[in-house]
Amino acid sequence: MAETALTNVGASPALLPGWRGIAADWSSDQRAFKNVSWGKAMMWIFLLSDTFIFSCFLLSYMTARMSTTVPWPNPSEVFALNIGGAHIPLILIAIMTFILISSSGTMAMAVNFGYRRDRIRTAALMLATAAFGATFVGMQAFEWTKLIMEGVRPWGNPWGAPQFGASFFMITGFHGTHVTIGVIFLIAIARKVWRGDFDVERRGFFTSRKGNYEIVEITGLYWHFVDLVWVFIFAFFYLW
Amino acid sequence: MVDVRFDTIAGIPPAEVGEVDLYHPRSWWTRYVFSQDAKVIAVQYSITAMAIGMVALVLSWLMRLQLGFPGTFSFIDANQYLQFITMHGMIMVIYLLTALFLGGFGNYLIPLMVGARDMVFPYVNMLSYWVYLLAVLVLASTFFVPGGPTGAGWTLYPPQAILSGTPGQDGGIILMLASLILFIIGFTMGGLNYVVTVLQARTRGMTLMRMPLTVWGIFTATVMALLAFPALFVASVMLLFDRLLGTSFFMPTLVEMGELTKYGGGSPILFQHLFWFFGHPEVYIVALPAFGIISDLISTHARKNIFGYRMMVWAIVAIGALSFIVWAHHMYVSGMHPYFGFFFATTTLIIAIPTAIKVYNWVLTLWRGDIHLTIPMLFALAFIITFVNGGLTGLFLGNVVVDVPLSDTMFVVAHFHMVMGIAPIMAVFGGIYHWYPKVTGRMLNEALGQFHFWVTFLGAYAVFFPMHYLGLLGMPRRYHDIGETAFIPASAHDLNAFMSVAALIVGFAQLVFIFNLIWSLFKGREAGGNPWRATSLEWQTPETPPGHGNWGKELPIVYRWAYDYSVPGAARDFIPQNEPPAKLSAQGAHP
Numbered sequence: 001m002a003e004t005a006l007t008n009v010g011a012s013p014a015l016l017p018g019w020r021g022i023a024a025d026w027s028s029d030q031r032a033f034k035n036v037s038w039g040k041a042m043m044w045i046f047l048l049s050d051t052f053i054f055s056c057f058l059l060s061y062m063t064a065r066m067s068t069t070v071p072w073p074n075p076s077e078v079f080a081l082n083i084g085g086a087h088i089p090l091i092l093i094a095i096m097t098f099i100l101i102s103s104s105g106t107m108a109m110a111v112n113f114g115y116r117r118d119r120i121r122t123a124a125l126m127l128a129t130a131a132f133g134a135t136f137v138g139m140q141a142f143e144w145t146k147l148i149m150e151g152v153r154p155w156g157n158p159w160g161a162p163q164f165g166a167s168f169f170m171i172t173g174f175h176g177t178h179v180t181i182g183v184i185f186l187i188a189i190a191r192k193v194w195r196g197d198f199d200v201e202r203r204g205f206f207t208s209r210k211g212n213y214e215i216v217e218i219t220g221l222y223w224h225f226v227d228l229v230w231v232f233i234f235a236f237f238y239l240w
Numbered sequence: 241m242v243d244v245r246f247d248t249i250a251g252i253p254p255a256e257v258g259e260v261d262l263y264h265p266r267s268w269w270t271r272y273v274f275s276q277d278a279k280v281i282a283v284q285y286s287i288t289a290m291a292i293g294m295v296a297l298v299l300s301w302l303m304r305l306q307l308g309f310p311g312t313f314s315f316i317d318a319n320q321y322l323q324f325i326t327m328h329g330m331i332m333v334i335y336l337l338t339a340l341f342l343g344g345f346g347n348y349l350i351p352l353m354v355g356a357r358d359m360v361f362p363y364v365n366m367l368s369y370w371v372y373l374l375a376v377l378v379l380a381s382t383f384f385v386p387g388g389p390t391g392a393g394w395t396l397y398p399p400q401a402i403l404s405g406t407p408g409q410d411g412g413i414i415l416m417l418a419s420l421i422l423f424i425i426g427f428t429m430g431g432l433n434y435v436v437t438v439l440q441a442r443t444r445g446m447t448l449m450r451m452p453l454t455v456w457g458i459f460t461a462t463v464m465a466l467l468a469f470p471a472l473f474v475a476s477v478m479l480l481f482d483r484l485l486g487t488s489f490f491m492p493t494l495v496e497m498g499e500l501t502k503y504g505g506g507s508p509i510l511f512q513h514l515f516w517f518f519g520h521p522e523v524y525i526v527a528l529p530a531f532g533i534i535s536d537l538i539s540t541h542a543r544k545n546i547f548g549y550r551m552m553v554w555a556i557v558a559i560g561a562l563s564f565i566v567w568a569h570h571m572y573v574s575g576m577h578p579y580f581g582f583f584f585a586t587t588t589l590i591i592a593i594p595t596a597i598k599v600y601n602w603v604l605t606l607w608r609g610d611i612h613l614t615i616p617m618l619f620a621l622a623f624i625i626t627f628v629n630g631g632l633t634g635l636f637l638g639n640v641v642v643d644v645p646l647s648d649t650m651f652v653v654a655h656f657h658m659v660m661g662i663a664p665i666m667a668v669f670g671g672i673y674h675w676y677p678k679v680t681g682r683m684l685n686e687a688l689g690q691f692h693f694w695v696t697f698l699g700a701y702a703v704f705f706p707m708h709y710l711g712l713l714g715m716p717r718r719y720h721d722i723g724e725t726a727f728i729p730a731s732a733h734d735l736n737a738f739m740s741v742a743a744l745i746v747g748f749a750q751l752v753f754i755f756n757l758i759w760s761l762f763k764g765r766e767a768g769g770n771p772w773r774a775t776s777l778e779w780q781t782p783e784t785p786p787g788h789g790n791w792g793k794e795l796p797i798v799y800r801w802a803y804d805y806s807v808p809g810a811a812r813d814f815i816p817q818n819e820p821p822a823k824l825s826a827q828g829a830h831p
Contacts, residue, residue, distance in 0.1 A: 154486065170481065170487075207362075
């Protein structure tokens with residue numbers, strides 16, 4: 001990013017009280033968010049828009065689930081696995097959730113090391129995050145395969161409302177796509193970090209702009225968002 | 241009129257916005273085709289939008305021919321009529337107006353008006369245009385697939401949208417939904433740029449409360465679009481799955497051609513909620529940029545500061561926020577709970593308050609102004625008249641008891657064409673006549689402009705004003721042929737024929753406009769940098785048309801709001817935003 005963050009915003013004039021003060025603060029000179037770079041602002045606003053997409057998906061699923069006249073399949077049963085003779089409900093989903101939340105931890109550590117300009121550890125932690133993400137997608141593929149083998153289709157399933165399969169494939173598919181994009185994003189940025197692009201201010205291939213270590217944090221924002229969305233999907237789809 | 245604080249330069253923090261790394265094009269291709277310059281992208285967006293808009297214009301001719309002279313034109317059958325309606329509506333609302341206001345005007349004006357060198361992420365901005373172009377091509381391709389484009393109506397309501405009785409069920413509806421999804425992806429890339437540019441890349445001194453209202457309108461509309469398009473995205477994805485995979489998100493159990501379909505258990509009302517959660521904000525996504533443009537045109541061409549700037553800004557923001565909680569007023573006849581109708585009627589009527597504030601402020605800006613009846617001003621005045629007209633019928637339709645009998649009649653068609661068809665397109669024309677000199681360096685031809693304005697304005701009224709009456713008679717919309725019906729007198733048919741002739745003439749005037757755009761590009765009068773003697777930053781660029789990076793070596797510094805017209809004591813009747821206070825006479829002007 002060529003632009004620098006405003007570090008010295010000078011002595012601000014006396015703040016107005018109440019709403020006028022809030023409005024004056026937000027609308028103040030040059031930038032609304034003083035120490036936020038363009039890239040970070042853009043990612044936040046994109047995530048806000050994406051939140052609306054996932055909200056619409058989840059609300060549509062909940063509408064379908066509440067209005068269907070056929071019984072909804074019991075997720076605890078559908079997503080149970082037999083491991084070593086024991087029948088454990090939701091075990092795969094629990095492991096997937098654990099993995100994804102762990103990946104948020106490694107991502108946060110990567111951001112920390114990124115700001116310390118520790119190339120090797122940052123890249124390693126980002127790759128670890130990507131590996132967690134890839135594992136998550138792999139387990140999701142396993143889950144899809146299992147359900148498809150059991151006869152779940154977007155247009156029907158053996159246990160009840162056809163909207164079950166439709167919502168399941170659509171929502172987890174859309175989320176899985178987000179995770180996959182995140183993994184690719186992580187690997188691409190990790191490569192740049194590893195190569196030292198942000199230390200030598202190498203210009204981007206497409207944009208011809210210089211990058212800096214903040215991109216690690218921006219990647220992290222996206223990654224944490226995808227995690228957070230999963231928590232909602234977990235709660236509304238699997239636990240309901 | 242001092243409702244904006246004029247901070248002295250001492251109150252402005254030091255500029256730390258360095259020279260932005262611009263992408264410098266190295267070849268003809270990267271300069272004019274795969275350009276990352278917002279100005280070039282804006283022109284690309286505008287030309288594409290106008291090109292596909294011409295298709296929609298021709299469709300409206302065909303529709304009017306059929307309605308005015310039913311049975312005369314054998315090449316228009318009932319299915320084609322429905323296809324024309326659908327494509328006309330979809331193109332006009334989304335691919336023309338949304339793209340032109342946000343992608344066209346937004347790209348051109350935002351960086352120039354806030355004093356930025358370009359959009360914050362030019363590469364993403366370029367991608368936005370190319371994805372939009374792809375969406376337009378996919379949309380246009382539906383005319384050539386077997387079965388033709390979809391005839392589901394622009395609202396694409398399931399179940400009928402994907403059942404076999406509807407024309408375009410084969411490929412048309414699939415490509416339409418795919419095109420919408422592409423459009424939303426492309427728009428999101430551009431929209432993020434517009435929002436971040438306004439929030440984070442303004443030049444020194446340009447507080448949000450000093451921005452021209454055009455930027456406020458486009459900015460608020462873009463924020464709304466980023467929050468409203470997700471609902472359409474989700475609805476399109478789910479409808480596409482219903483059509484392609486046989487899911488039943490929106491499809492109830494139903495019988496088609498005597499046979500039970502494979503669908504069952506879905507909710508058609510869910511689609512309506514999703515669609516209108518997008519659809520109503522969409523009305524304001526095209527209206528708010530128009531509001532902003534009109535405010536600037538009126539202020540500039542009446543040589544007066546805009547009346548109540550701060551209120552105008554708050555009205556834009558309030559309308560934007562309120563428009564997210566009114567969507568179900570499009571669904572009064574869908575069998576919704578009456579209490580919902582009560583809620584949505586109330587919120588709908590509340591929107592009239594900020595809207596009325598804006599109209600009053602425009603009129604008060606004109607009051608005792610030095611009004612120059614230039615072409616942009618004529619279009620601005622036409623906008624106000626048309627918008628008030630359409631807004632008043634909106635109050636009718638916002639009330640449940642009035643809406644129910646008027647629902648699905650020509651009255652509705654007349655209403656929304658007035659309020660979000662004619663009115664925004666008046667703002668588009670006014671904006672083009674106003675900013676064309678900045679884009680090309682030449683003025684549009686005045687005589688052709690006068691012709692274009694009067695034919696378009698009077699003609700549009702000739703088409704849509706009688707349509708209210710037809711609607712009150714009970715003439716239904718979307719009917720290919722009304723036939724002989726007891727409640728529709730013969731005179732109504734004559735009126736229909738008159739409207740059709742008027743529509744053809746209005747359409748012809750648009751060809752004159754296109755000719756004017758091309759002719760003036762080569763033969764128009766040289767405009768100079770600031771032909772309208774306007775204050776806002778885009779007129780203060782060192783070059784006209786602005787060069788790459790807009791501002792030459794140094795970014796402008798802003799000392800005042802954008803509406804210092806006819807300031808008492810000032811040497812000229814306008815003071816550009818970047819003119820330092822020291823140049824003014826001692827008293828009169830603000831410090």
